[in-house]
Amino acid sequence: MGLAADLGYLVPRQTTFHRSIQAFASTRPGAWLFAKSLRHVDNVVGRLTSGRTSAPELLAGLPVIDLTTTGRRSGLRRTSHLIAVPYADTLALLGTNFGQPSTPAWVLNVEADPRVTLRHHGTVLEAVARPATDEERAAVLAASAAVYRGYLKYQSRISGRRRLRIFVLESA
Numbered sequence: 001m002g003l004a005a006d007l008g009y010l011v012p013r014q015t016t017f018h019r020s021i022q023a024f025a026s027t028r029p030g031a032w033l034f035a036k037s038l039r040h041v042d043n044v045v046g047r048l049t050s051g052r053t054s055a056p057e058l059l060a061g062l063p064v065i066d067l068t069t070t071g072r073r074s075g076l077r078r079t080s081h082l083i084a085v086p087y088a089d090t091l092a093l094l095g096t097n098f099g100q101p102s103t104p105a106w107v108l109n110v111e112a113d114p115r116v117t118l119r120h121h122g123t124v125l126e127a128v129a130r131p132a133t134d135e136e137r138a139a140v141l142a143a144s145a146a147v148y149r150g151y152l153k154y155q156s157r158i159s160g161r162r163r164l165r166i167f168v169l170e171s172a
Helices: 003-007 016-025 028-048 055-060 105-112 134-147 150-158
Strands: 065-070 077-082 085-087 090-094 115-120 123-131 166-171
Touching: 003 090, 003 115, 003 123, 003 166, 016 028, 016 055, 016 150, 028 055, 028 077, 028 150, 065 105, 077 105, 085 134, 090 134, 134 150, 134 166
Parallel strands: none
Antiparallel strands: 065 077, 065 115, 085 090, 090 166, 115 123, 123 166
16 A cells, blocks of 8 residues: 555545635635635634544545644744645645745755655654656646646746745655
8 A cells, every 4th residue: 555545545526616616726816815814724624623624625625634844944843734646656745835936835844854744634644755756747747637727727827936846755
């Protein structure tokens, strides 16, 4: 079994409602709104459901993985709620930051210390995040559209502004 199976990480079939939320989230205004508010809404949903579900799961049919990294400056543990892309028998993470111009902090933390903790629906695993090879990048980018179509729009917005970092997760 691989990391995705060990975590029970599956991308469910999405409804028309889920697809409409995803379509809005991939627009510039929607991406801006979700970039500013989703973390807070997701924290509330997580507390109310004891971590059984997340805001992206409820609203957009997207499974969320909690990635805990070590802060590159503070040394403190930092948790980010991310959509992972199933790749081979593991998972990959894309540092899209909703197509915003800045690189997400979790990416910089992973580059400083690739040892991470993953949590999904109560299952917790240790992993190592390594940069994807060129071949893996192409495969992950292709697979990302099947998980969330907004990734394609985010990638086009990022192009030429900053380098999109992609990480492949491996069991520690």
